[in-house]
Amino acid sequence: MNDPTPMVLVIDDDDSVRRALRDLFESVELKVTVFASARDFLQTKRPDTPCCLVLDVRLPGQSGLDFQRELNERNITLPIVFLTAHGDIPMSVRAMKAGAVEFLTKPFREQELLDAVQVAIDRDRATRADEALLAELRRRHDTLTPRERTVMRLVLAGRRNKQIAGEIQTSEATVKVHRTNLMRKMQASSLADLIVMAARLGSSQTSPHSPEGNQSL
Amino acid sequence: MGSTVPHHNTAVPGSRSVSSISSIATGYGLAVAAVAAALLLTLLIRGTTGNPTFFSFYVAIFLSVWFGGRGPGWLATALAILALHSVFRNTGDLMAMTGEKFPTLLAFIICMVTGDVLSTQRHRAEGALRSARDKLEITVQDRTTELKRANALLSDEIAERKRAEAAVRASAERWRRLFEASSAGMSLADLTSRYLATNAAFQSMLGYSDDELKALSAIEVTHPEERATTQNIVAEFVSGSRQEYHADKRYMRKDGTPLWANVTTTYVPPTDATPAMLQNIYINIDDRKRAEQALRASEERWRTIFETSSVGIATSDAHLHVATANAAFQRMVGYTESELRQMRWIDLTHEDDRGTTEELVERLLDGRQQSYHIEKRYRRKDGQTIWITVYNSLVPATDTTPAFFPAIIVDVTDRVLAEHALQRSQAELARVARVTTMGELAASIAHEINQPLAAIVASANACRRWLDAQNLSRAKGSLERVVADADRACEVINRVRSLSSNTAPERVELNINAVVNEVLAVARGELRARQISLQLGLSDDIPFVSGDQVQLQQVVLNLVMNAIDAMATVSGRRRVLVITSQRCQGGGALVSVQDCGPGIDPANAERIFQPFFTTKAGGMGMGLSISTSIVEGHGGRLWATPASPSGTAFHFSLPEAKSSGA
Numbered sequence: 117m118n119d120p121t122p123m124v125l126v127i128d129d130d131d132s133v134r135r136a137l138r139d140l141f142e143s144v145e146l147k148v149t150v151f152a153s154a155r156d157f158l159q160t161k162r163p164d165t166p167c168c169l170v171l172d173v174r175l176p177g178q179s180g181l182d183f184q185r186e187l188n189e190r191n192i193t194l195p196i197v198f199l200t201a202h203g204d205i206p207m208s209v210r211a212m213k214a215g216a217v218e219f220l221t222k223p224f225r226e227q228e229l230l231d232a233v234q235v236a237i238d239r240d241r242a243t244r245a246d247e248a249l250l251a252e253l254r255r256r257h258d259t260l261t262p263r264e265r266t267v268m269r270l271v272l273a274g275r276r277n278k279q280i281a282g283e284i285q286t287s288e289a290t291v292k293v294h295r296t297n298l299m300r301k302m303q304a305s306s307l308a309d310l311i312v313m314a315a316r317l318g319s320s321q322t323s324p325h326s327p328e329g330n331q332s333l
Numbered sequence: 334m335g336s337t338v339p340h341h342n343t344a345v346p347g348s349r350s351v352s353s354i355s356s357i358a359t360g361y362g363l364a365v366a367a368v369a370a371a372l373l374l375t376l377l378i379r380g381t382t383g384n385p386t387f388f389s390f391y392v393a394i395f396l397s398v399w400f401g402g403r404g405p406g407w408l409a410t411a412l413a414i415l416a417l418h419s420v421f422r423n424t425g426d427l428m429a430m431t432g433e434k435f436p437t438l439l440a441f442i443i444c445m446v447t448g449d450v451l452s453t454q455r456h457r458a459e460g461a462l463r464s465a466r467d468k469l470e471i472t473v474q475d476r477t478t479e480l481k482r483a484n485a486l487l488s489d490e491i492a493e494r495k496r497a498e499a500a501v502r503a504s505a506e507r508w509r510r511l512f513e514a515s516s517a518g519m520s521l522a523d524l525t526s527r528y529l530a531t532n533a534a535f536q537s538m539l540g541y542s543d544d545e546l547k548a549l550s551a552i553e554v555t556h557p558e559e560r561a562t563t564q565n566i567v568a569e570f571v572s573g574s575r576q577e578y579h580a581d582k583r584y585m586r587k588d589g590t591p592l593w594a595n596v597t598t599t600y601v602p603p604t605d606a607t608p609a610m611l612q613n614i615y616i617n618i619d620d621r622k623r624a625e626q627a628l629r630a631s632e633e634r635w636r637t638i639f640e641t642s643s644v645g646i647a648t649s650d651a652h653l654h655v656a657t658a659n660a661a662f663q664r665m666v667g668y669t670e671s672e673l674r675q676m677r678w679i680d681l682t683h684e685d686d687r688g689t690t691e692e693l694v695e696r697l698l699d700g701r702q703q704s705y706h707i708e709k710r711y712r713r714k715d716g717q718t719i720w721i722t723v724y725n726s727l728v729p730a731t732d733t734t735p736a737f738f739p740a741i742i743v744d745v746t747d748r749v750l751a752e753h754a755l756q757r758s759q760a761e762l763a764r765v766a767r768v769t770t771m772g773e774l775a776a777s778i779a780h781e782i783n784q785p786l787a788a789i790v791a792s793a794n795a796c797r798r799w800l801d802a803q804n805l806s807r808a809k810g811s812l813e814r815v816v817a818d819a820d821r822a823c824e825v826i827n828r829v830r831s832l833s834s835n836t837a838p839e840r841v842e843l844n845i846n847a848v849v850n851e852v853l854a855v856a857r858g859e860l861r862a863r864q865i866s867l868q869l870g871l872s873d874d875i876p877f878v879s880g881d882q883v884q885l886q887q888v889v890l891n892l893v894m895n896a897i898d899a900m901a902t903v904s905g906r907r908r909v910l911v912i913t914s915q916r917c918q919g920g921g922a923l924v925s926v927q928d929c930g931p932g933i934d935p936a937n938a939e940r941i942f943q944p945f946f947t948t949k950a951g952g953m954g955m956g957l958s959i960s961t962s963i964v965e966g967h968g969g970r971l972w973a974t975p976a977s978p979s980g981t982a983f984h985f986s987l988p989e990a991k992s993s994g995a
Contacts, residue, residue: 129861130784132818136791139811143798174780174861199787222787226794 120165122237123147127157127180128172128199133222137170144230154183162192166244168217168236170229173200173207181207184214193243195236199224253317256302264301267294271307272314360401364409367393372416387417387437391444398448406452410445414438518594518615521601526551526567529610538594538617540587551613556583556591566598570611576600581618593622645721645742651735653678653694665721665744667714678738683710683718697727697738708745720749760838763959767887768833770894770956777858781825784858785818792818828855831883832890838881842990845878845885845922846871846914852889853912856897860910863897870913878922879990884963888971891956892926892983899930899981911982920989921969927982932975941973960985 124141126148128134134150141148147165151157154175173180184196198211198219208219217239218232260268263284270280277295281288304310371389378389390413398406417437512519518535522528531546539546539554546554555563559582569575578598583591595616603609639646645662649655655673663669666681682690686709696702704726710718722743730736771778796811828851849871860867878885893910900908911927933941940946942957957971964971969987976982 130788132788132814132821133784133791136788136795136811136814136818139795139807139814140791143795143802143807143811179864222783223790224787226790229791 121147122166122168122241123149123163124168124170124233124237125157125194126150126170127152127154127175127183128170129153129175130172133172140226140229141233146233154178154186162194166237166241167194168233168240169194169196170233171196171198173198173211181210181214184211184216188214193240193247195239195243197229197232197236199229250316253302253313257317259301260298264294264298267291268298268302268310268314271295271298272311357402357404360397360405361408363401364393364397364405365412367396368409368412368416371413372420376420387413387440390416390441394441394444395448398445399452402452403449406445406449410441413441518613518617520546520551520613520615522551522611522613524567524571524609524611526563526611535615538586538592538615539584545587551611554584556585559583567611570598570600581622592617593619645740645744647673647740647742649678649738649740651698651727651730651737653738656737662742665713665719665742666711672714681711683712686710693725694738697725703727708749719744720746759959759962762955763884763887763963764833766955766959767883767890770887770890771829771833771855773894774855774859777862778825778829778855779858780862781855781858782822785822785825788818789815789822825854828852828886832886834883836883838884840879840881842877842879843882843885844875845924845987846875848882848885849889849912849914849924851882852886852893856890856893859894859897863901863908865897865900865908865910868909868911870911872913872915874916875914875922876916876920876989878967878987880967880987885967885987888960888963888985889924889926891960892985895956895983896926896928896930896981899928901930903930917986921986922989923984923986925982925984927976927980929976929978929980932979933973933981938973942971 124137124146126134126137126141128137128150129152131152134152138148138150149160149163151160171180171183175183178186180198180200187194187196195217196211196215197217198208199222200207200219211219217236218228220228220232257265266284267280270283275283277288277291281291284291299310302310302313304313368390371393374389375387394406394409394413397409401409512530512532515532516534518532518538520528520531520535527550528546531541531543536543536546541549541554551567552560552563563582566575566578570578577600579596581593581595583593586592595618597614599612599614601607601610601612639657639659642659643661645659645665647655647658647662655676655678658668658670658673663673666673668676679687679690689707690709693702693705693707697705704724706722706724708720708722711721712718722745723740724742725738725740728734728737728739792811792814796808796815799805799808799811831851832855849869853867853869857867893912896910900910906929909929912925913927914922914924917923937946942961946958961971964985964987967987969985971983971985973981973983
């Protein structure tokens with residue numbers, strides 16, 4: 117991949133932990149930005165690069181888990197690796213259910229942390245690619261005329277050209293022209309291709325995540 | 334007459350001649366005055382009648398010769414003639430006048446001579462009469478003198494006789510008064526010891542009148558227990574084997590009460606006029622005897638108290654050698670009194686307490702202190718250590734007794750051992766409470782330790798990679814952080830260990846701010862976990878206090894944990910823990926721990942410091958009780974006040990360490 121350099125975002129109120137993590141990630145050639153609090157994090161513009169959030173469960177003012185919920189509520193998709201000084205099972209279950217990549221207990225094994233960060237970055241990269249693709253499909257879809265959108269909906273519903281012409285009260289030749297145009301605009305090479313695209317567009321309205329996100333890489 | 338010699342007695346020699354000269358001068362003066370008066374009278378008569386008469390000159394001449402004598406008489410005569418001549422010159426010359434007035438002149442002279450003769454005769458007759466009278470007077474005086482002399486002789490004789498009689502009477506009176514007025518009782522008795530005479534002092538001593546006593550014998554007024562002895566003594570006097578007797582003996586008063594008297598009986602030998610007698614002198618010594626008896630009783634009482642007292646009583650001399658020790662004291666220390674007498678006071682005292690004792694005794698000896706009491710240890714004869722309280726003082730030397738130390742010693746071993754056991758169990762309880770608190774903090778403490786450990790792991794791994802990449806400067810930076818974080822972890826572990834330790838309390842001078850910081854090292858994780866922010870206001874101007882570090886950490890930790898718990902229900906606003914320290918107004922250090930929780934229910938305000946009172950579900954209720962006893966054990970105070978706008982502030986003050994600032 118020739119993506120921009122991934123970045124690790126660290127939120128920890130302990131200065132020495134922050135410094136140590138920055139040192140560690142820099143030693144494996146990852147870019148690092150550290151924050152002392154969730155508030156500082158939210159006030160900073162998110163970099164346009166695959167990211168991973170390394171988050172201490174105990175934060176002053178607001179716990180890491182609360183912060184995770186807040187991010188979800190704001191539709192900010194950011195894979196999170198939780199760090200805690202003393203893990204307890206209910207907390208980790210909550211974190212994982214809310215989509216955390218990993219839940220590590222301090223003092224952690226270095227490799228576990230680096231692996232988890234790698235997984236998270238990969239996931240973010242995939243999410244970012246997925247989101248980029250979806251945006252393209254929407255853009256293409258947006259170029260269709262209303263008549264073409266109607267034809268596309270009927271095609272996807274399995275109607276033949278003749279049936280479509282009958283339904284929208286036009287000639288079969290006109291339907292063919294619309295169909296050719298929408299296939300070109302949507303850059304679909306086949307009907308099957310168009311069906312897949314339509315499925316993506318349709319599902320994006322109910323779930324921000326694509327379970328098959330990795331596939332497109 | 335005497336005015337010319339005012340400073341001299343009139344009896345000086347020559348006074349007669351002065352008197353006679355004066356008398357002569359008076360005579361001549363009289364003559365001049367008489368003639369002058371006659372001249373004036375004559376002139377007066379001539380003026381009215383025109384016919385001079387010289388009768389007044391005769392009178393003047395006669396008066397002069399009669400009263401002044403012959404000289405003045407002649408002077409008056411001469412003056413009268415001269416007056417006649419000069420006044421009546423116009424009547425003719427002297428011869429004419431003489432011729433005419435010759436009879437007058439002659440009459441003047443005759444008058445003069447006649448007066449002189451008459452005067453001389455009168456003076457002579459007067460002289461004879463005076464001498465006859467003088468003679469008679471002398472005779473009378475002589476007779477009177479003779480009579481006076483006889484009378485004086487008689488008076489002397491009478492006075493002499495009176496003196497002799499008075500002397501005899503005075504002597505008798507003196508002896509009688511001596512007998513009567515003597516404050517010592519006196520009596521005379523015959524050889525059957527019957528009283529012949531008694532004096533007032535003796536009567537009042539026994540309460541009998543003189544007559545009553547004369548009806549009694551010496552035996553009868555003697556105390557029944559001493560009658561036999563008295564009878565023997567009287568018999569000895571009668572037989573002549575005894576001349577004198579001297580004794581303290583008891584008499585019986587009329588009212589039946591006994592009386593102590595000192596009696597001296599002397600044998601009076603018979604004379605021509607009197608038979609042999611016994612003379613007695615009594616001195617009332619009842620008061621003295623009574624005082625002696627009271628003193629004896631008092632001494633006996635004290636001796637009994639001393640001997641039977643359940644507390645130890647002992648005295649030692651000024652050199653601190655044991656002088657006396659009662660039975661209780663002997664039992665207490667296991668030595669007999671004679672063994673104690675061989676010992677010095679200090680030998681009993683436990684070696685560790687000797688310095689203090691010696692200093693206190695020194696203060697008594699040099700008068701800086703009147704008395705002292707001290708709780709200390711003795712070593713018994715069997716080597717066992719006992720705890721005693723000793724009350725000691727110094728009784729200064731008097732004329733009769735040297736200075737000594739009376740001491741009262743109470744065995745307080747049981748109480749002291751119980752106190753020590755109580756202190757031990759209190760310390761144990763405090764430790765349990767401390768460890769319990771540490772248990773509550775275990776999670777946050779683990780966090781506090783894991784935090785630096787995580788940093789260490791990360792830094793160490795980074796370091797390894799920097800080394801692989803030959804980036805030595807970054808590797809060095811990583812290593813330095815490893816060291817710093819390891820130190821930090823050690824710090825926390827040390828705090829935890831000291832709070833969990835079971836070491837004996839030890840007083841040192843310490844800065845209370847350091848204690849607060851040490852507690853925060855342990856509790857900071859808990860504050861973070863409970864999302865409590867800390868406002869720390871520790872004054873740099875804080876005096877050192879004397880105290881046990883662990884115990885004071887426990888107090889601060891307890892207050893911090895209570896504050897954390899108090900803020901558990903706070904939501905919708907910041908949870909803030911405020912810890913401040915400052916110098917007390919009266920010296921010493923003041924620490925305040927304030928939460929912003931709901932505050933203490935006033936109904937519980939009094940009870941929160943009592944043991945086993947808790948408002949927490951899992952609380953033991955010992956925290957504040959233990960904290961209070963720790964603070965008070967340090968001479969300080971722990972109290973609570975409501976905080977504004979909500980919550981509670983707990984404060985504790987500790988006195989300034991004595992040597993701080995030195």
